[in-house]
Amino acid sequence: MHLTDRINRIQASPTAAVIAAAEQLKARGVDIADFGPGEPDFPTPDHIKKAAIQAINDNKTKYTATPGIMPLREAVCAWHKRELGSSYEPKECVVNVGGKHAIFNAVSVLIQQGDEALIPAPYWVSFPDIVKYAGAMPVYVPTSAEDGFAVKAAAIEKAITPKTRLLILNSPSNPAGGVVPPEEFERILHVCKKHNVWLMGDECYSHFVYAPHKPYSIASAKDSKSHVIIIGSVSKTFAMTGWRIGYTLAPEALVQASNKLQSQSTSNPTSIAQYAALAAMTGSMDAVPPMLAEYEKRRKRIVEGLRAIPGVTCEWPGGAFYAFPNVSAFLGNSPHALAKNCTELSRKLLDEAQVALVPGEAFGAPGYLRLSYATSIERIDEGLRRLEKFFTRAAAAV
Numbered sequence: 001m002h003l004t005d006r007i008n009r010i011q012a013s014p015t016a017a018v019i020a021a022a023e024q025l026k027a028r029g030v031d032i033a034d035f036g037p038g039e040p041d042f043p044t045p046d047h048i049k050k051a052a053i054q055a056i057n058d059n060k061t062k063y064t065a066t067p068g069i070m071p072l073r074e075a076v077c078a079w080h081k082r083e084l085g086s087s088y089e090p091k092e093c094v095v096n097v098g099g100k101h102a103i104f105n106a107v108s109v110l111i112q113q114g115d116e117a118l119i120p121a122p123y124w125v126s127f128p129d130i131v132k133y134a135g136a137m138p139v140y141v142p143t144s145a146e147d148g149f150a151v152k153a154a155a156i157e158k159a160i161t162p163k164t165r166l167l168i169l170n171s172p173s174n175p176a177g178g179v180v181p182p183e184e185f186e187r188i189l190h191v192c193k194k195h196n197v198w199l200m201g202d203e204c205y206s207h208f209v210y211a212p213h214k215p216y217s218i219a220s221a222k223d224s225k226s227h228v229i230i231i232g233s234v235s236k237t238f239a240m241t242g243w244r245i246g247y248t249l250a251p252e253a254l255v256q257a258s259n260k261l262q263s264q265s266t267s268n269p270t271s272i273a274q275y276a277a278l279a280a281m282t283g284s285m286d287a288v289p290p291m292l293a294e295y296e297k298r299r300k301r302i303v304e305g306l307r308a309i310p311g312v313t314c315e316w317p318g319g320a321f322y323a324f325p326n327v328s329a330f331l332g333n334s335p336h337a338l339a340k341n342c343t344e345l346s347r348k349l350l351d352e353a354q355v356a357l358v359p360g361e362a363f364g365a366p367g368y369l370r371l372s373y374a375t376s377i378e379r380i381d382e383g384l385r386r387l388e389k390f391f392t393r394a395a396a397a398v
């Protein structure tokens, strides 16, 4: 079949591929220790669900304004101001069909062929493909395990060329949990302003940070608005991945362009989900600290468990809910190696140890594995037992 160059430039999400392979085995009755999905295992809080049911009963089931209902845009601006210290107005806000859609629209209106977009690596799988689909080129900026996978302003500046138009900065990051501290973020903003580069802050994990980090937005920095685009989502903060509500906060002209694209593609996000998000943004945040406390417990368990396996190293993620161990000691071409690379290793782990996780290659980080700890302590313990057995048996055979 003849397909367009633009669709042939991108690949299906590799995380979705892992999840599908694990689901197939589960459907056959195999007990999988599943560290694949990047989504909270908590239910959406009751008051949010009730608001959606109320919206249905009130027949709020029709088209809405393309950028979202005004009360929700007002609520997003007020929530972001209260929680993260920004100062946006509804005309600088568009509600999208999830954070991913928000990024897709903003990238589509900002960059094109001949442009470069900087993406710190390890990166979330969708960033490079969204950039490529827009016709532009992703340029990866390295981070280091010693710096907790948080990108530095100096590394950004080094990667800037006359073609650079955009930096996509996800903090806390998926997959490595890197958190850029406020002072460094401001240095990065300074570099972006100096070179006239847009700084897109992906804040989807903003409220899942571990001490000493605190929720932070670059939109709270003085004079940041002219060069900053904020991408947010209710998916992780309020355990609402399936509702598909995200948002963009940016200068009005950019918001209008994103809205124009939305008007010719998805139209408004689902009306019912918008009313649910309105309840999330205007209601109590009481459900969030217990989720964070539970993630913190799980983080301790999984990082300590991984570190206890000889040959595995693992940094403490500063935020989000992923452990990102280095398993390069087990890779290579020698007869004693377990696999050539992490893609092969993760397939083996699924088939031989019934553990599902995502290989680092998917995130531009060969030698690493991503384990989501958005799963119960019991399942984490079970997965750790299987991993320990798998790796220790392999080490014993060397």
Ligand SMILES: Cc1ncc(COP(=O)(O)O)c(C=O)c1O
Pocket: 038, 097, 098, 099, 100, 101, 124, 170, 173, 174, 202, 204, 232, 233, 234, 235, 241, 245, 246
């Ligand atoms: C870094 C990052 N950004 C954005 C998203 C998009 O989330 P959603 O489209 O559900 O809002 C995700 C989801 O996994 C993510 O990990």
